[in-house]
Structures are given as C-alpha cells and as structure tokens.
Amino acid sequence: MTKKENKSTGLKKAEKKRQFILSFMFVIICAIILFPFLLLVSVSLSDEKDIVFNGYNIIPRVFSTNAYKYVFKNPTSILNAYKVTIFYSVVTMVLNTLVMALIAYPLSRKELKGRKGMSFYLYFTTLFSGGLIPTFILNTQYLHLGDTMWIYILPGMVSVWHVFMLRAFIQGIPNEIVESLRIDGASEYRIFFGTIIPLSKPVIATVMLFTFLNKWNDWMTSMLYINDQKLISLQYLLQRIMLNVQLLQQSQQAGTSDMIDATQLPTETVRMAMAVAVAGPALLVFPFFQKYFTKGLTVGSVKG
Amino acid sequence: MKEAKTTEMVKNASKKRFKVKRVSLQLYSMCIPAIISVFVFSYLPMVGVILAFKNYKYSKGIFGSDWVGFKNFEYFFKSKDFFVITRNTLLLNTIFIITGTVAALFVAIMLYNVKSRAKTKVFQTIMITPHFLSWVVVSYMVFALLNPSYGLVNALLSKFGIKGIDWYSTPNAWPVILTLFSLWKHVGMDSVVYYAALMGIDSSMLEAAEVDGATNFKKTIYVILPTLIPLITILTILKIGNIFRADFGLFYQLTRDVGALYPTTDVIDTYIFRTMRVVGDMGMGAAIGLVQSFVGFVLVIITNAIANKIDPDAALF
Numbered sequence: 183m184t185k186k187e188n189k190s191t192g193l194k195k196a197e198k199k200r201q202f203i204l205s206f207m208f209v210i211i212c213a214i215i216l217f218p219f220l221l222l223v224s225v226s227l228s229d230e231k232d233i234v235f236n237g238y239n240i241i242p243r244v245f246s247t248n249a250y251k252y253v254f255k256n257p258t259s260i261l262n263a264y265k266v267t268i269f270y271s272v273v274t275m276v277l278n279t280l281v282m283a284l285i286a287y288p289l290s291r292k293e294l295k296g297r298k299g300m301s302f303y304l305y306f307t308t309l310f311s312g313g314l315i316p317t318f319i320l321n322t323q324y325l326h327l328g329d330t331m332w333i334y335i336l337p338g339m340v341s342v343w344h345v346f347m348l349r350a351f352i353q354g355i356p357n358e359i360v361e362s363l364r365i366d367g368a369s370e371y372r373i374f375f376g377t378i379i380p381l382s383k384p385v386i387a388t389v390m391l392f393t394f395l396n397k398w399n400d401w402m403t404s405m406l407y408i409n410d411q412k413l414i415s416l417q418y419l420l421q422r423i424m425l426n427v428q429l430l431q432q433s434q435q436a437g438t439s440d441m442i443d444a445t446q447l448p449t450e451t452v453r454m455a456m457a458v459a460v461a462g463p464a465l466l467v468f469p470f471f472q473k474y475f476t477k478g479l480t481v482g483s484v485k486g
Numbered sequence: 487m488k489e490a491k492t493t494e495m496v497k498n499a500s501k502k503r504f505k506v507k508r509v510s511l512q513l514y515s516m517c518i519p520a521i522i523s524v525f526v527f528s529y530l531p532m533v534g535v536i537l538a539f540k541n542y543k544y545s546k547g548i549f550g551s552d553w554v555g556f557k558n559f560e561y562f563f564k565s566k567d568f569f570v571i572t573r574n575t576l577l578l579n580t581i582f583i584i585t586g587t588v589a590a591l592f593v594a595i596m597l598y599n600v601k602s603r604a605k606t607k608v609f610q611t612i613m614i615t616p617h618f619l620s621w622v623v624v625s626y627m628v629f630a631l632l633n634p635s636y637g638l639v640n641a642l643l644s645k646f647g648i649k650g651i652d653w654y655s656t657p658n659a660w661p662v663i664l665t666l667f668s669l670w671k672h673v674g675m676d677s678v679v680y681y682a683a684l685m686g687i688d689s690s691m692l693e694a695a696e697v698d699g700a701t702n703f704k705k706t707i708y709v710i711l712p713t714l715i716p717l718i719t720i721l722t723i724l725k726i727g728n729i730f731r732a733d734f735g736l737f738y739q740l741t742r743d744v745g746a747l748y749p750t751t752d753v754i755d756t757y758i759f760r761t762m763r764v765v766g767d768m769g770m771g772a773a774i775g776l777v778q779s780f781v782g783f784v785l786v787i788i789t790n791a792i793a794n795k796i797d798p799d800a801a802l803f
Contacts, residue, residue, distance in 0.1 A: 200702065204600050211593070212612040215670065218627035219615075221638060225630055237636040285520035288513035295510065300517060307528040310783045313775030314758055315768050316534020317527075319548060325526075339523040364505075370512035399620030402734070421622045424629065425742065450636060457626035464618050472611065 226250070226455035230448035238450075249448055249455035259411065259419060260456070267416040270334035271397040278339050279390045283382070285340070286348035287374050291360075301349075304342045318406060333407045334397070334415070344389045351385035352378060384474035391471040398464050420460045423453060535779075537772035551769075558773035567757065575753040578661060579729045582668050587722060589673045591714065594680035595706060610681070613674030621735030624667060628740050632663070657750040660741065664751065668736060683717050684710065716797050723793045727786035730754065730778050754778050 221240055225233065229244035236243060253260060285304075289297050312320075317337075327333040355378065363373045379386065404418030533548075538558055540551040562568055593613065600606050616624070631639050632653040640650030653659060687710065695705050732753035741747045743756075754774065761771035 200599075201601060204596060205602075205605060207596065208600065208605070208609045212609060215613055215616060215674070218624075218631065218670075221630045222627055233636060237641045238630055238633075238638050239641075240638065281519045281523065284516045288516050291513060294513050300521070303521070304524060307524060309786055310532070310779055311528065312531025312534045313772060313779055314755075315762050315772045315775055316537055316548075317531040318762070319537070319768070320531050320534060323547065336523070337527045339527070340520045345520070364509065370509060370516065374516065395618050399618075399622075401620060401622050401739075417620050417622045420626075421739065424622070424625060454626060454630065457623050461619055461623040464620075465615060468615070468618055 222454050222457055222461075226451055226458050228451055230451045233450045246451070249451035250459075252448060252452050253455045253459055260416075260459075262412055263414055263416040263419045266331075266334075266413055267398060270331065270415075271394050274335055274339075274397050275390050275394040277335070278341075278393045279344075279386060281339050282341065282345045282389065283348055283379065283386065284374070286345050287352055287370075287378055289345070290349045290352040301346075304340065304345060308342050321407065328407045329410045329413060331413065334400075334403055337403075341393075344392065348382065348385055348389060351382050355381050387471050387474035391467065391475065394467060395464055416460050420456055423456055535772065535776050537769055538776040539773075540769050542768035542772075554769070558770045559777070562770060562774055562777070567752075570749065571752050571754050571757045574750060575732050575755075576729060578664060578753065579725075579732065581661065581665050583722060583725045583729070585665055585669055586672055586676055587718065587725075589669055590676035590680055591718070593673055593677040594684060595710060597677065597681055598684040598710070599702070610674065610678070613677070615674070616671045617675040619671070621733075621739040624671065625739040625742065628663070628667060629742070654742065654744050655746040657747045660747055660751050664736060664740060667740060668733075679721070680714060680717065683714055687713055719796055720793055723789045727789040728782065730782045730785065732756070734759070 217240075221238065224240055224242050225238050226249050227245060227247065228239070228242040228249075229246040230248065232244040285300070288294055289301055291297065311317075321333065321337065322328040327336065359377060359381075360373055363377060368376070399417060400415060401417035401421050404413075404415040405421070408414050408418070537548055537551075539553055539555060540548070541554045541557075542548070542551045546552075597606055597609060600609070629637070631637055634640060634650060634652045634654065637650075637653075639653070643650055651659070653663070691709055692705060695709050700708065732755045734755040737751055737753050737756050738759070741751045755778075758771050758774050758778075761767050761774065765771075
C-alpha cells in the first residue's frame with residue numbers, strides 16, 4: 183500500500199501503535215500455538231530422574247539427550263516402522279498425485295463429453311460411503327490386503343477435493359496453449375506431461391504435500407489391518423507406546439543385548455522423544471513446499 | 487476444380503473428426519486409473535451395507551449370512567447409547583463449528599490488518615503447523631499437559647495450592663479440552679481461506695471509508711465483514727452437512743480411549759469402531775454406519791439446496 187503524504191504525524195503514530203498491538207497479539211497467539219511443541223521437546227531433552235521427582239517443565243531443569251540415544255539405538259521396531267512409513271508415504275505421494283492429476287486434466291477440458299458425469303461419479307463418494315465395517319470386510323476378506331504393504335498404497339488413492347483443486351488450477355491455464363500444441367500434433371499425454379504438469383507446479387506441490395502428510399500421519403490403517411510387527415507404521419507404533427510403555431521394553435529385550443538394563447528404561451522422556459521423532463519429519467517437509475502452498479491451496483479451495 | 491475443393495474439405499473434416507475422436511479417446515484413457523480405484527475402494531463397499539440387515543458370521547461371508555431385517559437398527563435405537571453418542575456428536579460438532587468459525591475469522595481479519603508482509607508470513611506459517619501433526623502426536627502433547635502424575639497443568643495448580651485433578655477420569659472437562667485442541671489444530675488452516683478472500687477486497691472501498699472518517703473498527707464491521715458473509719455462510723452450511731461425522735482421531739486419540747470419559751466423549755465414529763473391535767458385532771456396526779451415512783447424505787443435500795438458494799455459485803452441485 184502506498185502511504186499518503188497528507189497524513190498527519192499524529193495519525194501515523196496511532197497507526198504505528200496499532201501495528202505494534204497487532205503484532206504483540208499475534209506473538210502471543212503464536213506462543214500458545216508453539217507451547218505444546220516446546221513442552222514435548224523440553225521433556226524429551228530432560229533427565230529422567232528429574233522428571234520423575236519434579237514433573238514436566240517447559241524448560242529442561244536437567245538437560246539430557248539420553249532419551250534420543252535410547253530411541254535411535256533401539257534398533258528393531260522403531261527403525262523398521264520408519265522404513266515402512268517412509269516407503270509407503272513417498273510411493274503414494276508420487277503415485278496418488280499422478281493418478282489424480284491424470285483425471286483432473288480431462289475433467290478440466292470443457293469440450294470433453296461426459297466430464298460432468300465423471301465429476302459426479304467422484305463427488306458422490308463424499309456424499310455416501312459404505313462405512314468402516316463394509317470397507318474393512320472388503321479389504322480383508324475379499325481383496326486380501328490385510329498384513330500386506332498394499333493396504334497402505336491402494337485404498338484411498340483418489341481424494342475428490344484434491345482432484346477438484348487440480349482441476350480448478352488446470353482450468354486456469356489458457357486454453358490456447360493446449361490448442362496450439364494439439365495443432366502441432368502433440369498427443370494428449372505429451373501435452374499433459376510436457377506442459378500441464380510443469381505449469382501446475384504450485385497445485386501439484388500442494389497435493390503432494392497433503393498426500394505425503396496424510397500418509398505419514400496415518401495410524402488407522404495399521405490399527406485395523408496390520409498384525410505383522412514388521413509392517414506397522416510409525417504413528418501406530420507411537421500410539422501403542424502411549425498406551426503401553428512396556429512395549430519399548432519388550433522390543434528392547436528382543437533387540438540387541440548391549441543395552442541398558444530394561445528395568446531402567448527412561449519411560450517418560452523416551453516417550454516424548456519418540457513423539458518428537460515421529461512429528462519432526464512431517465514438520466521438516468513443510469517449508470520445502472511452502473513456496474507453492476498458499477497459492478495452490480487458495481485456487482478453487484471452496485468450490486472445485 | 488470445385489470438385490477437388492469439396493473432396494479436400496471432406497477429407498479435412500473427416501481428418502478433424504478423427505482427430506477429435508483420438509483426442510477424446512486419449513483423454514478418457516487418462517481417467518481409467520482413478521475411475522477403477524474409486525470403483526473398487528469407494529463403490530464396492532457400498533454393496534456391503536446389506537450387512538446392516540444381516541447377522542454377520544465370518545464363516546458365512548457377507549452374502550451367506552442370515553437376513554435379520556431391521557433388528558440391528560431396532561436394537562441400536564432402543565439402546566441408551568444411541569442418545570448419548572448422538573448428543574455428543576451433534577453437540578461437540580456444533581461447538582467446533584461455532585468456535586472454529588469465529589476464531590478463524592478473527593485471526594484472518596487481524597492478520598489482514600498487519601501491514602508487514604514478512605510478519606504476516608511468519609505468523610501464518612506458525613499457526614498452520616499444528617495442522618500437519620497427527621492426532622497421535624497431539625495426544626502426547628495433551629498427555630504432557632494433563633497427565634496426573636507429572637503433567638504441567640497439575641504442577642501449576644499445585645503452585646497455587648489447588649489439588650491436582652485426575653483429568654483422564656473427569657469427563658466433564660473434556661468438551662472444553664477437545665474444543666481447545668480442535669481450535670489449536672485447525673485455526674491457522676481455516677483462516678487461510680478467509681484471509682485469501684480478504685486479499686481480494688477492493689482497496690478503493692476501504693480508502694473511501696477512510697475518507698469518510700471511518701475508524702478501523704467501523705471499517706471492519708461495515709466493509710470487511712460484509713464481504714465475507716457469503717463465504718462464511720457457505721462454509722458453515724457445508725460443515726453442518728457433515729455434522730453427523732466426527733473426527734475419529736480427535737475423539738479416540740486425545741482421550742486415549744479411556745472408558746471413564748465415554749459419557750462426554752463417545753461419538754458415533756468411536757462407537758462404531760468399538761462395536762466392531764471390542765464387541766465384534768459387524769451387523770450392528772454396519773447398521774449404525776448406514777444410519778450415519780444416510781443422515782449425513784440427506785443433510786448435505788438439504789444444506790446444499792439452501793446454499794444454492796443463497797448463492798448458486800457457492801453451492802457444491
């Protein structure tokens with residue numbers, strides 16, 4: 183905004199004060215938002231004995247990184263859950279975004295017959311669903327996806343809202359570009375991969391980010407479908423540790439023997455260190471996508 | 487000469503028609519993966535709703551199990567759980583919608599008033615971050631605050647001489663706790679949409695109001711807020727359409743599925759899950775799921791029709 187020169191200095195001062203108050207208010211809001219994060223990190227970096235005697239604190243009274251050493255030394259269960267989660271999160275991020283973009287492009291072409299019908303075919307699934315139990319029985323008894331890696335990858339490939347977001351963005355690309363490429367004899371696949379995808383970077387990045395985070399944060403799939411300990415996801419492992427800290431001890435005993443005595447397990451701090459280790463990667467990914475994020479999100483966010 | 491021209495034209499036309507056909511064939515082929523995926527994982531389970539009318543036996547499968555008519559529904563509607571979980575779902579979702587909308591609006595409007603772009607970006611980024619955490623991780627944060635032996639809240643209370651509260655066996659506190667954490671997680675993301683709408687406000691309108699001597703407060707009430715009303719209406723209507731669907735993670739993880747909290751935190755989705763996992767009554771669970779899906783469906787249709795009347799552009803279909 184351009185500053186008006188005819189404004190009196192008094193008004194400017196008032197505006198300055200107002201800006202200061204606003205900033206102050208947001209600093210407080212942000213502090214409230216960050217507070218639980220800080221608490222988590224602080225407990226994870228505290229000394230176990232101090233926690234047991236004095237309770238949690240927002241700043242570590244006695245600093246210690248033992249909990250993290252413990253988490254990352256504990257080889258079997260946690261590292262395995264990391265591997266599984268990273269694998270299916272990355273695969274679905276690429277695969278799902280591709281599948282969704284592939285249908286979003288035809289749906290954005292006004293000349294294509296039946297595109298409204300196809301949109302409704304997708305949209306209807308948000309209005310009515312078979313529900314948890316029929317889905318569960320289908321996946322386990324008929325498709326036999328239980329206890330396989332496929333259960334993480336195949337179901338829920340298409341998110342209708344993401345397709346509509348992609349469609350809205352692609353619609354904003356001038357039609358002349360597509361038409362001129364067609365006249366030059368380019369196939370639709372060539373147009374899609376060579377031109378549409380590069381031009382849709384903001385929305386593609388946004389959808390990839392959301393898909394990745396949805397999968398990374400998924401605990402439900404493991405809880406419902408996985409019994410094989412080698413295939414459980416990180417979030418579900420974390421959930422089980424919340425309800426049963428002994429689980430850490432068990433995996434400990436099953437693991438290598440050169441560890442600290444299992445009875446001396448620093449449960450309180452290790453628990454929180456686990457939570458930080460699970461949440462961390464999701465938060466680290468975010469800044470890489472932020473450049474595109476708000477732009478991709480706000481285009482056609484309300485209506486596809 | 488003339489003949490040659492017409493044959494040329496016919497040739498061109500058929501070439502063009504062929505090309506159009508080829509283009510649309512390619513376009514249709516692009517849709518196939520998504521269409522198949524949605525068919526298998528969204529439409530096929532719909533067949534499974536017949537379970538709601540059956541006494542499901544694992545050994546007999548969906549189609550082989552015996553029909554029981556509306557018995558599952560009857561049993562559910564007559565149970566005392568029906569009232570509790572319906573009340574909890576509707577009440578808590580209503581609270582979430584109201585507080586969530588007010589908070590998101592407040593944040594968006596205040597953010598709009600911050601002139602520094604750099605600051606705006608920092609504030610927005612921080613406020614969005616909780617959206618990217620799973621409810622499992624958030625449940626650890628809640629536990630760090632409320633855990634009866636080491637939790638921070640009880641430690642603070644004891645400093646003021648108040649005896650610590652065993653939060654995980656105090657059901658009455660949980661509607662407030664859940665609302666606070668729902669707000670905490672969603673306010674940043676929800677405000678993004680409103681903020682984006684505010685960016686589209688014609689600044690000449692604001693300048694005109696300024697010339698007329700409007701204070702900032704008056705500008706907010708008479709210029710900024712009215713421009714948001716259509717968006718607020720639509721988003722609220724859409725949320726009302728989903729009022730029967732609870733956020734399973736919020737209710738299941740934050741309460742750590744503690745039975746003592748069920749009176750105020752048990753919702754339709756957690757109840758169905760327990761019916762399936764703990765009780766093992768698939769037919770009953772499917773029946774409750776069908777009721778939820780059906781009521782949700784009707785509500786979305788109604789609310790969408792209302793949205794359509796208010797602003798046809800804002801309706802979903």
